[in-house]
Amino acid sequence: MIRSRVAWPLLVLLALGLGCAWLGPRPAWELPPPPVEDRPLVEPGRLHRARLENGLDVLVLEDHRLPRVTLGVTVRRGEASVPLERAGLAGYTAELMQRGAGKRDALALARSIEDLGAELSVGADWDSMTVEVSGLASDLDRLLEILADVALRPRFDPAEAAKARAERLAGLEAQKDDPKTLAAWNLARVLYPGHRFGLPLPGTPDTVRGLDAAAARAFHQRVFVARDAIVYGSGDLSAADFQRRVREGFGAWAPGEVPDPGPPPPTPAPPARRVVIVDRPDLVQAQIAFGHEGISRTDPQRYAVSLMNSVVGGGGFSSRLMERVRADAGLTYSVGSGFVLRRAPGPFVVQTFTRVPEARRVIDLVLSVLDRARTDPPTPKELRDAQSDAVGSFALGLETSDAIADALVGLDVYGLPQDALDTYRGRIRAVTTAETAQAALDHLHPERMGIVVVGPAKALRPQLEGLGPVEVVKP
């Protein structure tokens, strides 16, 4: 039945195609897009999961194409669990973990990794911390030993702690040279006063000055607990063998208590329009950031919200913002919007930049595009394009096993279903224009956005009259 219904238009198309063959076939942009085949992301037999007695999750993704492996430990807590007055502690702890572990001091640890041509990284995000090593498969034993040392047995040497603190304080100061960073930091401050999200991820000079080896050690003990952790491996390794090695290396790790994720941020954020100018008299370009509260990583509306955002400002060169601000007006090189997804609702942010005299024009354009998204929500064609973009680019973003393992661990951090990658394309296709319209109404509030402009206050201030209360600050 279904087949015969499809066959007629197909025949007509074929006939049209043949008819044009005399003049050469028609270009592909005049033909309907060919159907996209949803291949499974991971062939059966490559992905293996296990849970050890101490509650530790183990994930292995076999891929024998190249003789390399990536191994990691992720814990499901990060900077969001840090008290306000210790802002930066998770990142500082991660830095110290790289400065000596087990029987190796900082230099010996660096040498042991780099002698293998391998790489070690320890990072802290809002909701997780990750230790990762990657290198050749033939070095699996040593890589795993280093991974276990760094995750379980960091030394937190006081001399290293003092050096790292001085380095981070200098780094915070130097980062103020970057206008985009200044815009992001000040936007966070406007949105979330009194909440951890309101301070920069690496903390502030005041909070970082108070960090030391003891604080890092205590934080490590609190968040690096087996019951809240996942060990993963991808690449040229055998699942059974890897699981056995993980049991040997991590089986004795204490289960521990799952730490508190930290309080949720205030909402609405901000309650009313606020404008901040960060005065940098030397700049010829104004960096502009807009924001208000967004949604959490697990929000049930997230598929509709992400498609709505893709139409408005998230979708590469195709978005409404790119069309209006860059392509039509030539006012910027780049403009984009995004919902920052965290365990607790992160911000919705729009970022762009323009020559200083055009700052107000760009601000008004951006606000009008956001406003219009509420009254003129994504059309059926816009939604369809955003859907096929999301579905088509899905495989591109997950081309390597490292990327797939990373995405799977990411699901796990947020307690999302393990099959969420497999169901993603179906869920994207199921979103309707009614749902994206609702998403725009619920989650775009241009009338009460925080707006931060970095540039010369003297030239900016008169332009920004009438937008809302303006505050001028030094970097």
Place this chain on the structure above:
Amino acid sequence: MRTPSRRLAALLLPLSLVLAHAAAAAPTVEDPALRTQITKLDNGMTVLTLEDHTTPVVSLQIWVHVGSRDESRYSGLAHLFEHMMFKGSKHIGPEQHARLLEARGGQVNAYTTQDVTVFHEDVPREALPLALDLEEERIANLDISEKTLTSERQVVLEERRLRTEDDPEGRAMEMLLATTFMAHPYRRPVIGWRSDVEKVGVEQCRRFFHTYYAPNNLVMVVVGDFDTAETLAHVRRVFGPLRPVKSIPRSPTEEPPQRGERRATVEFDVRSPSVWAAWHAPATGHPDGPALDVAGQILSGGRASRLYRDLVYQAQQALSADGGYWELQDAGLFYAEASVRPGASIDRVESLLFSEIARLRDAPVGAEELERAKRQLLVSLVNGLATNHALASRIGGDYVLLGRIRPLEERIAQLQAVTAADVQRVARTYLQDSGRSVVRLVPPAEAAAKAPPSAPGRRARKGSAR
């Protein structure tokens, strides 16, 4: 010319790589690039195809052999042109090229360097025919109008403000190249001088397009999930009718040898000043390349490397430090750079940086750090095989700049052959104090403190927005 098939490659065992390492077992990697099929169309266009069905995606790249080195009057023309390629053609409206592909999940962009302009499209395999047709359409039928040039010129000027005028590193790099190269076109910024981008007109754009965007100056690279015969037939059909040009003009200018150190200062409102240095080094493909790469790795390949250990970690004077070999088609550079900790002395950081360069010349590097550097470079070569995009970039870059695809095995063998004596020899040959160019990026107050009293006025001029 064809390269051996996969089966043949498997039979010729020496073609597959053996990653030798004293301590570890030696894993074997097949270099997929060996399977690249090279096809020449009658109009001179080269097509490099590498079929691989592992993931359902394809990387398509069009390498146009034109970069900023080929600009004769208006700097920035090659880059401006990269932008114009997205502004519409006979059948496709402005911006539609990217939109049509993004609506199928493609990732579309382009970049320009001193030597090449590269348009790249990573697409789901179903969208490859669309990507090919769209590429042909804009190469055959580009519409260069006054209106689109006017708006795109503003976009490029915003890019210039972002990457150069308001970016301390961009400012320093611009000055470093202009100081190091006195005569060769590499002295000009890829994005162009502001005045040139403001003044270039439709006529110059058209002439540039018809001179350089000809099939005999194009190399197409296709890597990933497609059928080679089918795709080649498609490419022949749509790209075959493009007309070649007789000759492609190139600049005759060579850089004369440098006689003595050159110095320049850039004033900018920074909390972290920085010092940048460059030495002339050989062009890409030179036999000294691997030894220079090893030297760069010993300087800044990780936390055990010399610059991090000495400048950042021990002396605690720098925030970061970096050095390495940068190879271009006509010439190369060896560079070294350090950013100063707020409050620390730039003089001290500069002398620490140059003492590390002197150390490379004065004494052979240790056996352990030599092996470490080689191993790091070798692993990064293996990592470069992980995605279609990275493979396509390697294949395209090698073919366009060297005229052939270097097998990984060859590059690894060259790396393995580098000795401590080689590293010292290239350091002595290329990294002499009298051959360096040095740029300091400092806040105006610091510069004013040392400058003669005629300096004021500069600051006000810089602050005035156009």
